[in-house]
Amino acid sequence: MLIARRIPRFLYFTTSCLVSPTMSFSTQRTSDGTITISPKRAQEQSALVVISHGLGDTAEGFADVAENLARAMPYVKFVLPTAPTQPVTLNMGMSMPSWYDIVGLDERSNENCHGISESQARIARILQEEHDKFGLPYNRMVLAGFSQGGALSLFTGLQLPQQLAGIVVMSGYVPAAAQLKVQQPSTPILHCHGTQDVIVPYAMAEKSQKMLQSKGVEKYELQSYPIPHTVSPNELAAVMAFLQQVLPPDDTCQVTLPDPSTMSVKELKAEIRNAGLSKQATGLMEKHEFVKLIQDHRQGKL
Known part of the structure; x- marks a missing residue:
């Protein structure tokens, strides 16, 4: 049975990777399994990283990793979606969270990735919403993923009309290669892979690199780990270094937030929760009170 391993919850970065022990972010979970880790001061966000989990896992598998990244990069929002639960042919038709069906890992079977277009569109919508709603440039966005999620990140990021800041692949591969039309050959790619991997062998990583280079991809770095x-x-330290390189702090790219006075009460309450202001909002009843609370927070008065 092929199931991507859940990331151990005790696996953290070394202390040298962390810039502050303080909680500079807010973590929110929605009913569809999406985890969003946002800067507490929403207006200070200037980058986005979308992390897609592996086969059989959920967004929770990378929540701790993303929160550690958020501590070191407090200007980045991290979005971790959960794949739909659906049958996987390779796993005897068992239903599990999966971005697309996997028939086999040989090159011929790997072309049959039913459902990958839908998952590709879902990830692309996350990026588009961030751009359309908050004005965040695409060159301040990164797609990352583990195993099947890394494969999806490659498939999506290289085919966007816009160039991203980068793509991170951990223990992944190129899926549906015949369908993949490289639109962004200059997008930097970091591919980290274990040499002892028996689920997605290291040889697949090497083949993926060569294949994409033959399609014109210019910056594909493959790093091996025992x-x-x-x-x-x-490996996570290398991912951190790559993200800091392609997404350095840049206040000129900060998002544009809607005027609180134009927001609905539901939107106001959501921002209050994200900002960790629920205690200060206790007892508030009127919309203008919520508006003032958010305005004071954005102006640094709280």
Whole structure:
């Protein structure tokens, strides 16, 4: 049975990767399994990273990793969607969270990725919403993922009309290669892979690199680690360094937030929760009170 390993919840970065022990972010979970980790001061966001989990996992598998990244990069929003639960042919038709069906890992079977277009569109919508709603440039966005989620990140990021800041693949591969039409050959790619991986062998990573380079991809860095189908602290440190390189702090790219006075009460309450202001909002009843609370927070009065 092929199931991507859940990331161990005890696996953290070394202390040298963390810039502050303080909680500079807010974590929200929605009913569809999406986890969003946002800067507490929403107006200070200037970048986005979308992390897609592996086969059989959920967004929770990378929640701890994303929160550690958020501590080191407090200007980045992290969005972790959960794949739909659907049958997977390779796993005897068992239903599990999966971005697309997997018939086999040989090159011929790997072309049959039923459902990948729908997942590709879902990830693209997350990016588009961030751009349309908050004005965040695409070159301040990164797609990342583990195993099947890394494959989806490659498939989506290289085919967007806009160039991203980068793509991170952990223990992944190129899916549906015959369908993949590279639109953004200059997008930097970091591919980290275990040499002891028996689920997605390291040879698949090498083939993926060569295949995409033959399609014109210019910046594809493949790093090997003496690990099986999982991630290690050293690998996560490399991911951190890559993200900091392609998404350095840049106040000129900060998002544009809607005027609180034009927001609905539901939207106001959501921002209050995200900002960690629920205690200060206790007892407030009128919309203008919520508006003032958010205005004071954005102006640094709280």
